Amino acid sequence: MAAGVSRRASGIMPSPTMWIQDMVSMLRRSGKEYYSLHVGQPGISPPSGVVEVLSRVLRERSGDVSLYAYAPPRGIPELREAIARDLASLGRVRPDPSRGVVVTTGGIEGIFSSIASVTDPGDPVGVVVPAYFHFYSILKLLGNRIVEVSSYPSLDVSEDLWIDLFSRVKAVIVANPDNPTGRVLSRGEARLLADLSCDKRVYLIHDVAYYTLYYEASREWPENYCMDYVITVGTFSKDPGIPGWRVGFVAAAEDVAEAVAHVREATSYNAPIPSQILVLEYLKGGYREKFLPGVIEEYRSRREALAGALEELLPKAKFKKPAAGIFIYVDLSSYLKTNSEEWAKSIAVENGVLTIPGTLFGKGGEKWLRLSFAWEPSERLKEAVEVIASKLKG
Ligand SMILES: Cc1ncc(COP(=O)(O)O)c(C=O)c1O
Structure with missing residues (x-):
């Protein structure tokens, strides 16, 4: 590594996603077929109707220089309005669209700018392990002290564990539905977390990246009981499945949203305009209502296929079928002799099955794997589990 690279940057290198990208590039170059159970992104394109609307807007406005101009760092006002309406329709207390909603360049920037807005370098921030790997890189980059509580091996978080976590930190990040576990907050937990946030004045970064991908569970919002200290990202x-187009949002109390807007001016300034137009049309044009039910049904049947194959072919594997999200997080300690990272690399290279080892989500994941059911159709998910099972048993 070059001598000039900062401690801050070298602290987040090599990143887990780059490790995975390298593996994918290697498999692509080799021309071998492979199974993508590693991805955290949808394998279903957004509805073509909304993409056509965007194309029309771009064509019609192509000679209009304002289309290419800087846009408000808080986001297009109509989009902020649509996001506020959308959140209210999903049961969250309605944020103020003009002062409490900020459009961000993806969820990662939303988490980054929220943490930067409510903590200073060195401030302790809590996560429940296993935790989404970008939480670690963001906290390391911002110089926060990471406080971890472990949910292994049950993956449940008891009331005492939450109380302990909130007693030791300035902010907590919780993904709901969670990545990698698929865990969702119950109504009681949402209430508990809200009470802890308001009573202890601890900010809760409520990361709802998978907030519409629910199969059975109900969607709960700590925001509804503690508006001042709960930040929705x-x-x-x-x-609709546009991870490369980089658009997300933060909804928060006005003072926090104001700070988030300022932080964002120093990062990406504004989210890409075509992406904002697409999302605006998606939300206001009624596309989601027509598109999402089919997507949910498809993911539900893929989840069944993946869970069924695991139960049949690896009966000693332990996992909870997730009620939301796109992952099954599976304990393979009855089968795995090596560390999950070493094993995930070997099955990728030798057998063309890409998975994410539990080691990337913090301590305790040495025998766990995250399997995504968002990309591959059911048949291929079953085939991939056959390959995994024969390698584990062989
Ligand atoms: C829990 C969680 N939060 C945030 C994100 C980041 O989303 P984005 O791609 O919009 O930056 C992801 C993406 O996988 C995620 O799984």
């Missing part, structure tokens, strides 16, 4: 990467 969302993204349109998963629904």
